[in-house]
Amino acid sequence: MSHDVVIVGGGHNGLAAAAYLGRAGRRVLVLERLDETGGAAVSERPFAGVDVRVSRYAYLVSMMPRELIDELGLDLDLRSRTVSSYTPTHRDGRDTGLLASSHAATTALSMRSLTGTDRAWAQWQAFYADAQQLATRLAPTLLGTLPSKDEARALFSDIPHVWDAFAERPLGEWIESAIDDDLLRGVVLTDGLIGTFAAAGDASLQQNRCFLYHVIGDGTGDWKVPAGGMGAVSGALDQAARKAGAEILTGADVIAIRETTDGAEVTWRDATGDEHVASAPTVLANVAPAVLARLMGDEPPLPKPVGSQLKVNMVLTRLPKLKSGRDPKEAFAGTFHVDEGYAELETAFREAKSGRLPSKPPSELYCHTLTDPSILSAELRTKGYQTLTLFGLHTPDALFAADPKGITAEYLARTIAGFEAHLAEPLLDVIALDQDGQPCIEAKCPLDLEEHLGLPGGNIFHRDLQWPWAESAEEVGTWGVATQYDRVLLCGSGARRGGAVSGIAGRSAAMHLLGRR
Numbered sequence: 001m002s003h004d005v006v007i008v009g010g011g012h013n014g015l016a017a018a019a020y021l022g023r024a025g026r027r028v029l030v031l032e033r034l035d036e037t038g039g040a041a042v043s044e045r046p047f048a049g050v051d052v053r054v055s056r057y058a059y060l061v062s063m064m065p066r067e068l069i070d071e072l073g074l075d076l077d078l079r080s081r082t083v084s085s086y087t088p089t090h091r092d093g094r095d096t097g098l099l100a101s102s103h104a105a106t107t108a109l110s111m112r113s114l115t116g117t118d119r120a121w122a123q124w125q126a127f128y129a130d131a132q133q134l135a136t137r138l139a140p141t142l143l144g145t146l147p148s149k150d151e152a153r154a155l156f157s158d159i160p161h162v163w164d165a166f167a168e169r170p171l172g173e174w175i176e177s178a179i180d181d182d183l184l185r186g187v188v189l190t191d192g193l194i195g196t197f198a199a200a201g202d203a204s205l206q207q208n209r210c211f212l213y214h215v216i217g218d219g220t221g222d223w224k225v226p227a228g229g230m231g232a233v234s235g236a237l238d239q240a241a242r243k244a245g246a247e248i249l250t251g252a253d254v255i256a257i258r259e260t261t262d263g264a265e266v267t268w269r270d271a272t273g274d275e276h277v278a279s280a281p282t283v284l285a286n287v288a289p290a291v292l293a294r295l296m297g298d299e300p301p302l303p304k305p306v307g308s309q310l311k312v313n314m315v316l317t318r319l320p321k322l323k324s325g326r327d328p329k330e331a332f333a334g335t336f337h338v339d340e341g342y343a344e345l346e347t348a349f350r351e352a353k354s355g356r357l358p359s360k361p362p363s364e365l366y367c368h369t370l371t372d373p374s375i376l377s378a379e380l381r382t383k384g385y386q387t388l389t390l391f392g393l394h395t396p397d398a399l400f401a402a403d404p405k406g407i408t409a410e411y412l413a414r415t416i417a418g419f420e421a422h423l424a425e426p427l428l429d430v431i432a433l434d435q436d437g438q439p440c441i442e443a444k445c446p447l448d449l450e451e452h453l454g455l456p457g458g459n460i461f462h463r464d465l466q467w468p469w470a471e472s473a474e475e476v477g478t479w480g481v482a483t484q485y486d487r488v489l490l491c492g493s494g495a496r497r498g499g500a501v502s503g504i505a506g507r508s509a510a511m512h513l514l515g516r517r
């Protein structure tokens, strides 16, 4: 055997697994298809001649536990945002908006000014007090072996209504019973829809699981800005893995995995097309379960993953002014919701489900450079340039299949029109130009993510998110990384608790191999 462990894929989770295993003295080989590690957690300069390193895919960090950062000695600066979100709207004949800030009094004032009473603020506080209980009670379980569902439920024995609302019934019922205002309901619901194609009332409860991942991160649900961009997070894990002795090969495209009597053989192709074989007693798959099945020569598992987002990166010469008069530096510092009212989200879902692009695309934006300008060159910083990230919802991959480029361009135009309805000036007036005079806007539909990152259907979590507890008796007390193959474990987003930039899947696979409990 050439190694103790071969890791297929050098995404941030593969790197986390390599770091843990290397530190435990295991001989680790990481094989990454692309020319750089990091997978969906990378920083890149997509615009020719414009020196800005944008977080090209994932952009905020919440799910990475402090324990993991400390255990691996990662040098990371994760910064809190003062503004949680701003939602512009047109109400009672005026342009206004809802500001959710880390200062309670500011949020209360904004809600009163929007709705005319203090009821909305009271409902919002009560809802998030319950949601906070999910974080306090479930986040610590993510770092141990899987509890049974009964054990997870028992954590809520003194507040059974919270368990019932979140684990047994569709999220929509909880939101509708707790909050009256449509705009507030929509802001809450978005956490259940990021990268997840579901309605609020979906019986699958997919939206509940997605909501969970968005509110329990590190026990607070606080979404933080990685200073230096997402590449700094993967960069720190890459360094930790190399320092621990892991061998990391990029440009190494794995084309097959075969189990043998005492391990598995991994066949990979280098940039020149030459084939190589690496063998080890165990293989860790950082790739999606559907990709793993293909590499093993099997049919992909059902249901087929669906990706459902439009990711847009932009560079601006300055932030645009808003019709509501709100200071853009405040409005864009947190998540800026566009057409994400509760009814609007449901309409968009219904349209997409019936095979049409949503007429009013729901989306959310955020400006990284307000919290961390270090991703801009010194010259662009002096000039006052800013970045904007846009994440569009309810855009299933199948809608783009007929003409990926053309339909993406059309949907981008529709999305920008929705955004511009809240701006006091055309967006194009503030978009920076690249060295060829082209606007600095790039849009990635789910099919682009499938092609570049190997995400099946463009699903940002590799497959639908799963509950963070065992769903069978055999799974109780395991790390949630087993596959149908004896010699292959998952160490990526498709593992039971793997979604998001967290490193949890990589850590869980390593803990399994090291026999930790």
Ligand SMILES: Cc1cc2nc3c(=O)[nH]c(=O)nc-3n(C[C@H](O)[C@H](O)[C@H](O)COP(=O)(O)OP(=O)(O)OC[C@H]3O[C@@H](n4cnc5c(N)ncnc54)[C@H](O)[C@@H]3O)c2cc1C
Pocket (backbone or CB within 6 Å): 008, 009, 010, 011, 012, 013, 014, 031, 032, 033, 034, 037, 038, 039, 040, 041, 056, 057, 058, 059, 060, 061, 062, 063, 252, 253, 254, 255, 286, 287, 291, 311, 449, 452, 453, 454, 455, 459, 460, 461, 462, 491, 492, 493, 494, 498, 499, 500, 501, 502, 505
């Ligand atoms: C557009 C977008 C926005 C997102 N936003 C956020 C966010 O803000 N915050 C957050 O927490 N999460 C976000 N996510 C989700 C998060 O990025 C993922 O859950 C996480 O990055 C998954 O990490 P991973 O290491 O498990 O897998 P990946 O990042 O998918 O890495 C898998 C690696 O395997 C490699 N690979 C694939 N096939 C092969 C092969 N045959 N041979 C060798 N290597 C192979 C890939 O190139 C890739 O590097 C977002 C994802 C996307 C796509």
